[in-house]
Amino acid sequence: MKRFHRCILSVSSGVLLSLPWLGFPGWMLFFAFVPLLYLENYFVKFKAGFPPVSFWGHVFLSAVIWNVLASWWMTKVSLAGVGAAMVFNAFLMASVWWLAHTIHRKFSASLGYIALISLWIAFEYLQFNWDVEWPCLQLGSILATNIQLIQWYEFTGTFGGTLWILLLNIFLFKFVTNYRLKSSSARKYITLAVFLIFLGVPALLSVFMYHNYYEEIDPVSVCIVQPNVDPYTEKFDWEAEQVKLNQFIRLAAEQTNGATDFILAPETIFEHQTLWNIDEFRSNSFLLRLQLFLKQYDKAEMVFGISSYKVYKEPKEYTTTARTANGLVYDRFNTALQLNKAGETQIYHKSKLVAGVEKVPYQNLFSGLKNSFIDIGGTAGTLGRQNEAKNFISKSGIWVAPVICFESVFGAYVASYVQKGAQVIFVITNDGWWKNSRGYKQHLLFSQLRAVETRRSIARAANTGTSCFISQRGEVLQATNWWEEAVISGQINKNEKLTFYTLHGDFVARLAVFCSVLIMLLMFVRKFR
Template sequence: MSRIFRLGLSASSGILLSLAWLGFPGWTLFFAFIPLLFLNQFFIDNRNSYRSVSFWGHALIAFLIWNGITTWWIAYATMAGAILAIVANSFLMSVVWWLAHVAFRRFKPNLAFLSLIVFWISFEYFHFHWDIEWPWLNLGNGFANNIKMVQWYEYTGVLGGTLWVLLINILLFNVLKLITSKASVWKIFYPLSGLVLFLVVPVIISVSAYNSYTEKENPMNIVVVQPNIDPYSERYDQEAENEKLEKFIRLASTQTDDQTDLVIGPETLFERYPDWNEEQITYNYQFRQLQQWLRNFPKAELLFGASTSQVYPDAESATSTARHRNGMIYDVFNSAVFIGKNGQEQTYHKSILVVGVEKMPFMKYLGFLSDLVFDLGGTTGSLGRQEEPTNFKLKNNWEVAPVICYESIFGEYLTKYVEKGAGIIVIITNDGWWRNTPGYKQHLSFARLRAIESRRSIARSANTGISAFINQRGDLLQTTEWWTEDAINGTLNSSNEITFYVKYGDYIARISLFMSGLLLLFLITKKFLPE
């Protein structure tokens, strides 16, 4: 196999892996790893001529292409962040495949294939929980626009989709390898039967679940506002804040009526965090104007995003993210704010922050660099956060989950809201930083998977992306146009059912982590023990 051909195989896998994030069907992932698996086989067959690092280089090329094609748009927000995300994530992916390749050199094929599966799932799970979270390209996300195929995510979560993709690729590879080696029909029959079984049965189950699923009637009338404020030309003075207030009220008033239960505004609708000091939030001018506006509607309550702050009396009571300026010690938060029917307020602080944009990773060790972090809300330094999600309690004992932007990518995190009683999920976001690129479309599509996993309806308010209503099957019921001022109203059903995934979370990953530990230990012992 020539070097040019090998590089072509690497590039082919990178391109094929990208398709599902670019609007192509998710089933393209079922053969996306085939070129890489043939490369893996080549380097195993020629292990005496090539060291394992040779395969690592080819894998790195494939993953650089995949990451580059699908997430280049991060550069609109931060060039440094884009380079970090693309290069670092590609490197980590290639290391996972290199470890699997080493397993292929030392284990029997079935055990090596198992190593590949559990190593990759463990890697994806790792991306949910370490300090540089980036699960955007988790394989299960590739079915976000093919929700009829993955209704069983309510049992497995998105990692079930990852397992599915890896299994189909491995089975298809083995079938193709047998065909190219001119094996007998009977040798091909068994892996081919397994391929058909694992491909068709999940689809049949999913389509059946989709067609038979019926929501319980528990309607909430909701208005979603999309003010379409350009984040690149946005001002942060008091006059600009009042202009945003007027625009929001104007748009919301076109859809809000006596039957409206909840009005939703986007992430960081207001951004002058000194004005939104949480100890004095009810004295804020915009807050009081919104309270006054709500009095025009007998049932309506309000949820929106704002940059808020909290001042600490001394350094001992401050957090590690607190800022020290002009004699003040304070935190800045990306917050969701709720104004109830009786004027009461509740606040939730975004918990999962965007690396390099809203937080400095490994703050304990790199805290001295925190002022270099570029915050897209117009401030510098890492934002504060709260440890656990909390729901907003509405009238009639309704509870909604206030999910802010990036948090909507984290399925297991959202289950915590549902476990605490959330009947509907509200996502507030600002996707305008990515301009007219695949980024905002991908972000919207991932919300559909959260609806399936939790069987919760979703109301999504995006400042400059796409706002939407999503039902419990993941269907887009109503959407706005991108980069357009708008307000939409609709009815979503609240639910109190608890899915298997909500109850048990990413159990597939926890099993994979345990198995990965055992396999890595076995791999190390095989290295040093005589054959």
């Protein structure tokens, strides 16, 4: 096979992998890896003429195309920073395939495919759990474009979707190979049957679950405010904060009534640098005015995002993320705040921070870089964080999971709220950074996934993009338009039942990590025998 034809196969896989992130159906991933699998088999067949690294280069080309086409919208924040992250992620993807290819060359095709599945899922798991998280290209997540196909995620989470996609690609490739080589009819029909079984059984099961899942009626009435503030021109002085406060109250008043349980507003709707001192909330003029507004209603409480800070008085209180200015040592936080009409507050600080924007990865090793970050205004820089999920509890006894922006990407983390008693989920976010791109649309998919995994209804407040309600089946309801000031109200149902995924988390990924370790040990032993 000529180099040109090999490159065509690499480009084909890269483009096919990108399409679901560009708005095409997620099921296109069921055959997107087939060109790469064909290439991998070719390099094994003619391994005498090609070193393993030859295949790595072809996968790297595919991975770069996939990363760029699927995530180009992130470059609106930083072309250099995001571009470097894309190349690094492509390098890791190619390395996973190279390891599986090496195992295929040295052992067998079956072990090579097992290695590919295990190592790829382990790689995705790493992307969720190290300090430079880049989980937005997880294969199983993008299947949320067709929510009826993935109702069984309540058992496996998104890693089950990744496993499904990889298995389908491998069995489809085996069928195509057997057909091209004119293998025996039995062999062709067996591989075709296996492919159809792996395709049909999960899909049919999911459709059945979708049409037979009914929410128990236990309503929570929520008013969602979408202020539509442009983050690129937003100001953070006192006057600007007053304008945003007036706008928030005006919009909330349009839909709030005596039956409203919560008024929900986006992430960091208030960001004045010196206004939101955690230790001075009792005298905060903004909270006093919001409290006065709440007194008009029987039971309404507010949940909204702020950029808060805490001043440390003793050296023993200092944290690794603390800053120093004007003789003060303090931490800044991306905070969700709940307020009731008695003036009582509950706070939660964002835990899953965005690398390069809200934190310096591995800060203990690179403490000198803690103020080096991509400045996108508002809450940025190395922030303080909360170590674990924390629910809000209303006066009427409703347990709410306050999920802030990027945290909605992490299935196991959101499930930890539910393990602690969350009956509904509130997602607050600011998707205005991505402008009118695929960014805010992709971000919404993660909230739909979390609804299916945990079977919790979601109210989602975005500064702009898509504010909406999401059912326990993952359906989007009352979605607002992009770049439009809006307020919506509706009811979501509480649920206290725990799904298998909520109880057991990413067990598929943990099993893949275990298998990957065994396979690497096997390679190590084989090398030194």
